[in-house]
Structure formats: structure tokens, C-alpha cells
Amino acid sequence: MKSACGIDGWPFAVAEAGVARPDTLPDGRPWPQIRVLTVSGGGDAAPAAASVARQGYPEHRHDIVAPGMERDALAGILADAATDAVLLLPAGDLLAPGALVALALELALSGAAAVAGLRVLYTDHVTGLDVPSLTGTETGAEGPCGEVLWSRDALARFALRRFPDPAETWATLPASARRRIGRPVLLKRGRPATRNDALSIVSLTGTGTVGGAGVAHRRLSDALALAGHAVTPVILGQRPMAAEWTDRFPQAEAEIDAADPDFVLVGNVHGATRSLDAVGRIAAKRPTALVLHDLFALTGRCCHPRDCTKAERGCDSACPGPDEYPQLSPRRIAGMHARKRDVLAAPSGPILLANSAWTQGRSEALAPAGAETRPVSLAFPTGIFRPGDRGALRRRLGLPGADVLILVSSVIVDGPDKGFSDLRDALQAVAGPGVGVVAIGRLDDPGRFGIANLHAPGLIGSEEELGAWYGACDLHVTASRHETLGQTPIEAGLCGVPTLAYRTSGLTTSVIDGVSGRLVDCDPASLAAALRDLVADGAARGRLGAFARISLESRFSPASAALSVDAVLRERGLLPDTAARPGFAPDLLGHFPFAAERLPGAEGTVQAPSSPVVRRLRRTKQAVLGRRMPLFVRRCLYLADALRGSAAR
Structure with a gap:
């Protein structure tokens, strides 16, 4: 059975998961105008044309020219001031689902001269994935081509006298002008080059x-x-x-x-x-x-x-x-x-x-x-944390279908480094009829939030189940000030849920301000005001959530x-610092939601929930000693642990 692109064994899902692309870029600029150029002599161009047409990227034009006409065709494209970017797609290759959107967004966000994604190599099955090297000059069939989106101005510098060689052009660009995204953008017949550099x-x-x-x-x-x-x-x-x-x-x-x-x-x-x-x-x-x-x-x-x-x-x-x-x-x-x-x-x-x-x-x-x-x-498992049908997820999880649901997530929700008091105050200011809170993680005393419309499923050790809870919510918020990165904003963003956070620490990397969420000054009043604004503005949440999925998939995939x-x-x-393309096992494709065969998520990622007795003891200890553990208590626990170990031996 052939896919809509006419390819046997099409390795991508028929119904591709994802989010609707916003009408403009995050800063309000129009999406780049992309010209795709294919030379028909390299093979049947019909499948390539079908793959381009299915991109869901209205701001493109696909030119298919006969052999010998490519130089003149490219010269015309590069002379067109309305063109922003160019992709040279061989006739035998096909664009992967969502490739143009992912490449164009990274080109716009980074200001790079060229952005490359992953090639999926296949025969009658997927044989591997690879990506252009950032060092050396790749040659021949291994050189980059259809997986690279070029800015028009950058490509024009290399196409003054002849049709540019993509491998040479890629290698000639300064490293600061090249970007690679970690998601598939091209399907190409072939097998990966033999590698002898595995460690x-x-x-x-x-x-x-x-x-x-x-x-x-x-x-x-x-x-x-x-x-x-x-x-x-x-x-x-x-x-x-x-x-x-x-x-x-x-x-x-x-x-x-x-x-x-x-x-x-x-x-x-x-x-x-x-x-x-x-x-x-x-x-x-x-x-x-x-x-x-x-x-x-x-x-x-x-x-x-x-x-x-x-x-x-x-x-x-x-x-x-x-x-x-x-x-x-x-x-x-x-x-x-x-x-x-x-x-x-x-x-x-x-x-x-x-x-x-x-x-x-x-x-x-x-x-x-x-x-x-x-x-x-x-x-991050970009195929597990993915957007879903929010209404269906809420019905499955027993959540209210019409409420705006705000997500907070941490292994220990009320931990000392998570800014609990700031978070609680901001949530109390907006929670009420029609606005609820979902708190994922250990929370021995849910009453500390002081919120009636609170849903607290506790610790979730299944990545699949955790992704479902993320995807059921509208907005993720954290008041943490101490994160080397902040994993929950990325997990939420991959599920199409934007994050509101303080502009501090590693959160300035995990939350792309104005793209995957919003960052505010480290001030409780600023957090509360921004939370009120986002709760009231469903269109803004949807727009940020869509960009979060696209951008974070490209930057934080395996x-x-x-x-x-x-x-x-x-x-x-x-x-070796050579021109060999970094390659990946075929299983990598299963880490993306648009793969026909998606891999399952991990289980047991957090400790099993404590018993009610342990939770009560922990609350009592915190009431007496806070979260501290005095030295004499630690020594007693050490001694008890040592005695248990001796008895077991």
C-alpha cells in the first residue's frame, strides 16, 4: 500500500500528530517565503512534489525544472526579493511531515544562514538517520542537500557563477551561521555510511x-x-x-x-x-x-x-x-x-x-x-510528550472539560527551591469557578495550596501517563528561582502547553521567552499579573503552546x-574530527510523534508514592524540624541502615 506521497513503506504516521501552526512568527513577522527547487532528472519528481504539498506551509512555492535548467532557475529565485529561504530538494527525496515549519522557525529564531535537520534513510525499511557534520567537507552522496534550508542572502553568495554544491556551501559557512535541529526533515533512499567510531x-x-x-x-x-x-x-x-x-x-x-x-x-x-x-x-x-x-x-x-x-x-x-x-x-x-x-x-x-x-x-x-x-x-522523549486531544484526555483523567487548568509539576511540589509561597499566592488569585489547578508530584498536604478546585494525582512514574496529564492542561507555571535547566517547562511545551516562569537561572533556556512561554521579573506581583493575563487569553496560550511544541522538539530531542x-x-x-555524518539507529525515528511506529515511554521514573502513615510522619517531622535533618538524626539513620545491612548479609 502506498502513502499519499506514493512511497511503499512510508515510515510516518498517516494521521500526523502535532499542533496547528500559528499564522505569523512569534514576534508577529510573516513566515519566511520559501522556494523549493527540484531538478526532475534525478528521478520521479511526483512523490517529492506530493511531500512538499503536504507540508501545511502556505508560504512556499515548488519549482520543478528539467536538467540543465537548474542554474537559471536558481538565479531567478535568488533575484526575487520576496524570497526569504531556499530548499534544494532532489527528485528522489521527500520532505518529512512538518519539515518546512520546523526549519523555517529555527531559521527565524536563530538568524542562521542555514539550518539542517535529520535525514531518514530507507530501503524497504528505515536503515538509519543522520545529519550533516559541522566539521570538514562532506562530498558526493553524503553531502547535505534536501535537509538544509538556506537563507536566500547566504545562498546567493555561493551561486554567482555556478549552481552551488550544497556540501561545499555548508562547509564554507562559519560555524556560527549554521544550525542543526534534532528532528527528521527528509526521507532519502539509501543506507547510512559505515561507521567505525562507536565508543x-x-x-x-x-x-x-x-x-x-x-x-x-x-x-x-x-x-x-x-x-x-x-x-x-x-x-x-x-x-x-x-x-x-x-x-x-x-x-x-x-x-x-x-x-x-x-x-x-x-x-x-x-x-x-x-x-x-x-x-x-x-x-x-x-x-x-x-x-x-x-x-x-x-x-x-x-x-x-x-x-x-x-x-x-x-x-x-x-x-x-x-x-x-x-x-x-x-x-x-x-x-x-x-x-x-x-x-x-x-x-x-x-x-x-x-x-x-x-x-x-x-x-x-x-x-x-x-x-x-x-x-x-x-x-526528552519527544514522541511521548506530545500534543493530544485535550478534551479526550480530560475525559479519561476525570478532569473538568471546560475549565482553564493550570499545571504545576515537580517531584516535590512544595519543595524549598520551588518558590511554593509565590506560586500558591499567584494561583489563589486566579483559581475559582472555571479555573482549576493540577499539581503533579509529592504533596503531603494538598491543603497548603488553599485552593478548592485542586486536582492532585501525586507522583506519576509513567512517562506516557505524565504526558497525558500535561496535555490535558492549558498552562504550566513555576515560581522556582533555582534551576540549572528546568525539565518541566520542556516536557509541558512538548505537549503544546506553554510555561510562565521567572526570568532567572536555567529557566531562561528551558522557556524561550515569547516563543514557548513567558518570563517575568522575579517578583510575586509580576508572576500573579502575568498569570491572570494568560488565564484570560486563550488565544495567547494556544499560540505559545504551538510554538513550544515546534521549537522544543527541534532543540531537545534525543x-x-x-x-x-x-x-x-x-x-x-x-x-575523529572528520567529515563523517553523525548517525543514529533506526529506533530514533520512533521518538517522534509522526513516526508510524512510536516507541513507548519509560516507567518507574519516580519513587513509589508513600503510604498514608509515612506521609503523616513526614508532615509531623516538617512541623517540628522543618525540612532539615539534624546530625544526630542522620547518625541514627546511618546506624540503623548499617545494622539492617549486616543482618541481611
């Missing part, structure tokens, strides 16, 4: 991949596996109660030695230890990178210094929160900070990977001289994440 990688975490940072590290590791690398997970330890007093992990380090990897990717270790000693020992043996899911590696104790400036001068016993997680006895903080800095400053120390521009800036400010920081993108690590590996000499 053996150990993905190391403190206690596993449950919870926010653990999930982020698992997704990044999975993205590297899709890029063809052999990834082995290793856990430092399973005794979080002993973390404050544990610096050696012989079993985990032996597992790493036995695997003998080319590269170790470390993240979220503070659940197993309060030091970086093990990371230092590992990095002394083999190339290692430490992902800054938080700022723990750069301080004496904490994950987020908040307003404290001690990490800039040297953390010490005057730490304002030694009893807050991750706890550490005050007398040990100064020494621990010095030990961490020694690890990071060592010639063999781990390279630091920052998941946002803000995190990179903080790392460069707080890390010792000699430490290196590089940017990295986190990966492919985008893998490409960001690929750049670090090439810089470090672990991958």
Missing part, C-alpha cells in the same frame, strides 16, 4: 535514575546509545543514608575497570556520596565528563547556593543550610569544598557539562582554574542531545 561508554549515577536528575541522566545516556555507542549503566551505591560518610565504592569502580570504557559520563552522585573523590579516581584512569544537573560539584555541600555567595570565596562551617539535603556536618564543609576543587582542577579532572547558558556561566565562575566547562543539551555530546567528544579527540 564504549559507562553512564555513572549515585543511586540510579529515579527522580528529576536521575531521569535526565538516563535520557542523555539513552540518546548516546541511539547514536551508536555502547552504553553501560553503573550505580555507585545503594545506601543513601550512608552518603555523608562514604567516599569509596570498590564494587562500582571495579565494574568500570572491567568494562574498560572509552568514556565515562557521570551525573547526580550526591545521593551516594558528598564528595567527588570517586569521580577523581575514575577520571585519572579514563576520559570523564560530569553533567551539572545541579551545582553540587561546585560547592562545599549544596545543590543550589540560592543567595549564598560562599561558594565564590570558599564554603565553610558558616554554611546557612548544613542540615538541608544533601546534608553535611558543618565542620566538614570547608574541607569537602577544597577536595572537590582539587578533583576539578587536576589535569585529569572531569570536563564539566552545563545544561544551560546560565549553568555554564555559574560553572565558569565557581569552578577552579584549570577546570573546563562545555555546553550540553538534555534529551538527537539534539547526542549531537551536543558528540561535539565534546570530537573536541577531546575521542571521536
Whole structure:
């Protein structure tokens, strides 16, 4: 059976998931006028024409010319002042669903001269995916062509005397003028080039991949596996109660030695230890990178210094929160900070990977001289977090069909770093008849919100189910001021739900202001006012939600994440700095909602919900001690944990 494009085995869904494209760009400008040029001699042009016609991009014109006419045709296109961008589509190739919208939006947002997306290679089935290299010059059939959208002005500079060679043109552009998006834009017959650069990688975490940072590290590791690398997970330890007093992990380090990897990717270790000693020992043996899911590696104790400036001068016993997680006895903080800095400053120390521009800036400010920081993108399951039928989702989840539903989401909803009081006050100002709140995450006392129209499903450990709750809502809001990135705005945005947040920390990366949501000054009154405006303006929410889906899919897919690590590996000499196209396994296509065969999401991403008894005990403890854990209590828990371990042995 052939698809509407006339291709057997069309690997994309017949009913393509997505959101309606807004009529103008985020800043109100018209969408770029795109000219697509196909030379008919390269094969049957009818399928290519069908794939272009199905793009849902009215501002395009497709020119199909005979061989020998391409130079004159292109000259006419480039002389047309109304043309903004050009795509050279070979007759045998087809555009993937939504390709022109994704490429055009990134071209407009970035101001790049050229934007490339992923090629899907196929025979009678998908054989792989790849993307143009940013280094070297690709040649022949491997060179970029139909997967690149060129700005007219940039392409005109290379087409003065002859029809431009896309590979040469791409390579000649300065790196700052080129962009790659991590979503498929082209379907091409063929197989990926044979690659011999796959690495053996150990993905190391403190206690596993449950919870926010653990999930982020698992997704990044999975993205590297899709890029063809052999990834082995290793856990430092399973005794979080002993973390404050544990610096050696012989079993985990032996597992790493036995695997003998080319590269170790470390993240979220503070659940197993309060030091970086093990990371230092590992990095002394083999190339290692430490992902800054938080700022723990750069301080004496904490994950987020908040307003404290001690990490800039040297953390010490005057730490304002030694009893807050991750706890550490005050007398040990100064020494621990010095030990961490020694690890990071060592010639063999781990390279630091920052998941946002803000995190990179903080790392460069707080890390010792000699430490290196590089940017990295986190990966998100863009096929799981996707827009759906909001009415159908609400009926399934038992939510009111006509209300404006505001979403708040966190592993611990009322955690100390989530700005709970600001959030509660803003929500109370708008909640009422017709406006409800959905709070996803651990919330021992829902009454703290003081909102009657509150829906609190608790912790959700299924990515599929979490995506359904996101997609059922109209607006996501957070009052957090301390995020190295902020995963929930990206997850919500991928579901077509915009985010309102403070203009601070990593949220300035996870929320593209005016595109995937709105950022406001760090002031409760500003947050409340913006929330009232968005609750009242359904058209604005819909517009932001549509742009959120398009832009975040391009920037935070598994492919985008893998490409960001690929750049670090090439810089470090672990991958050859050649013209070979970075490639991906066929399964990567299943991570997009328009794939005919979409992959399922992960389960067990958060801890199982606590029993009512545990919740009551936790509320009692917080009422007496707050969220702090005094040293004597920690020592008692450590002793009890050690006794249980001895009894089990």
C-alpha cells in the first residue's frame, strides 16, 4: 500500500500528530517565503512534489525544472526579493511531515544562514538517520542537500557563477551561521555510511535514575546509545543514608575497570556520596565528563547556593543550610569544598557539562582554574510528550472539560527551591469557578495550596501517563528561582502547553521567552499579573503552546542531545574530527510523534508514592524540624541502615 506521497513503506504516521501552526512568527513577522527547487532528472519528481504539498506551509512555492535548467532557475529565485529561504530538494527525496515549519522557525529564531535537520534513510525499511557534520567537507552522496534550508542572502553568495554544491556551501559557512535541529526533515533512499567510531561508554549515577536528575541522566545516556555507542549503566551505591560518610565504592569502580570504557559520563552522585573523590579516581584512569544537573560539584555541600555567595570565596562551617539535603556536618564543609576543587582542577579532572547558558556561566565562575566547562543539551522523549486531544484526555483523567487548568509539576511540589509561597499566592488569585489547578508530584498536604478546585494525582512514574496529564492542561507555571535547566517547562511545551516562569537561572533556556512561554521579573506581583493575563487569553496560550511544541522538539530531542555530546567528544579527540555524518539507529525515528511506529515511554521514573502513615510522619517531622535533618538524626539513620545491612548479609 502506498502513502499519499506514493512511497511503499512510508515510515510516518498517516494521521500526523502535532499542533496547528500559528499564522505569523512569534514576534508577529510573516513566515519566511520559501522556494523549493527540484531538478526532475534525478528521478520521479511526483512523490517529492506530493511531500512538499503536504507540508501545511502556505508560504512556499515548488519549482520543478528539467536538467540543465537548474542554474537559471536558481538565479531567478535568488533575484526575487520576496524570497526569504531556499530548499534544494532532489527528485528522489521527500520532505518529512512538518519539515518546512520546523526549519523555517529555527531559521527565524536563530538568524542562521542555514539550518539542517535529520535525514531518514530507507530501503524497504528505515536503515538509519543522520545529519550533516559541522566539521570538514562532506562530498558526493553524503553531502547535505534536501535537509538544509538556506537563507536566500547566504545562498546567493555561493551561486554567482555556478549552481552551488550544497556540501561545499555548508562547509564554507562559519560555524556560527549554521544550525542543526534534532528532528527528521527528509526521507532519502539509501543506507547510512559505515561507521567505525562507536565508543564504549559507562553512564555513572549515585543511586540510579529515579527522580528529576536521575531521569535526565538516563535520557542523555539513552540518546548516546541511539547514536551508536555502547552504553553501560553503573550505580555507585545503594545506601543513601550512608552518603555523608562514604567516599569509596570498590564494587562500582571495579565494574568500570572491567568494562574498560572509552568514556565515562557521570551525573547526580550526591545521593551516594558528598564528595567527588570517586569521580577523581575514575577520571585519572579514563576520559570523564560530569553533567551539572545541579551545582553540587561546585560547592562545599549544596545543590543550589540560592543567595549564598560562599561558594565564590570558599564554603565553610558558616554554611546557612548544613542540615538541608544533601546534608553535611558543618565542620566538614570547608574541607569537602577544597577536595572537590582539587578533583576539578587536576589535569585529569572531569570536563564539566552545563545544561544551560546560565549553568555554564555559574560553572565558569565557581569552578577552579584549570577546570573546563562545555555546553550540553538534555534529551526528552519527544514522541511521548506530545500534543493530544485535550478534551479526550480530560475525559479519561476525570478532569473538568471546560475549565482553564493550570499545571504545576515537580517531584516535590512544595519543595524549598520551588518558590511554593509565590506560586500558591499567584494561583489563589486566579483559581475559582472555571479555573482549576493540577499539581503533579509529592504533596503531603494538598491543603497548603488553599485552593478548592485542586486536582492532585501525586507522583506519576509513567512517562506516557505524565504526558497525558500535561496535555490535558492549558498552562504550566513555576515560581522556582533555582534551576540549572528546568525539565518541566520542556516536557509541558512538548505537549503544546506553554510555561510562565521567572526570568532567572536555567529557566531562561528551558522557556524561550515569547516563543514557548513567558518570563517575568522575579517578583510575586509580576508572576500573579502575568498569570491572570494568560488565564484570560486563550488565544495567547494556544499560540505559545504551538510554538513550544515546534521549537522544543527541534532543540531537545534525543538527537539534539547526542549531537551536543558528540561535539565534546570530537573536541577531546575521542571521536575523529572528520567529515563523517553523525548517525543514529533506526529506533530514533520512533521518538517522534509522526513516526508510524512510536516507541513507548519509560516507567518507574519516580519513587513509589508513600503510604498514608509515612506521609503523616513526614508532615509531623516538617512541623517540628522543618525540612532539615539534624546530625544526630542522620547518625541514627546511618546506624540503623548499617545494622539492617549486616543482618541481611
